[in-house]
Amino acid sequence: MSNPVYFLTLWKSYYTKGFFNLGVEVDNEICAEQRADVILHLEGAAPITAKLNRTANNNQTPRIRGGAVLRDWFASNFTMYDVVAVEILSGTELRLARLESD
Numbered sequence: 001m002s003n004p005v006y007f008l009t010l011w012k013s014y015y016t017k018g019f020f021n022l023g024v025e026v027d028n029e030i031c032a033e034q035r036a037d038v039i040l041h042l043e044g045a046a047p048i049t050a051k052l053n054r055t056a057n058n059n060q061t062p063r064i065r066g067g068a069v070l071r072d073w074f075a076s077n078f079t080m081y082d083v084v085a086v087e088i089l090s091g092t093e094l095r096l097a098r099l100e101s102d
Contacts, residue, residue, distance in 0.1 A: 006086040018071030031091040043097035
């Protein structure tokens, strides 16, 4: 069985500030705690520890803050409005990568 994947568009705020929100379609796959540490496996880079926050969004969906490291990884590997594949490995572990080409 494969892991769920969320397709994240790098809107300006995500791209420039080093965070992203996950949508309701994967909400039940992510840790239900209001705040928690999350491991991000960034393609081609060392894993980082990010912060999950469910109080940042009115609908309680998770916001993941990776800070400057995530922001710099986005800038080195993508352009604004690219789509990133966010594979949900577990409730507290995500893999971010380029979309596979057909």
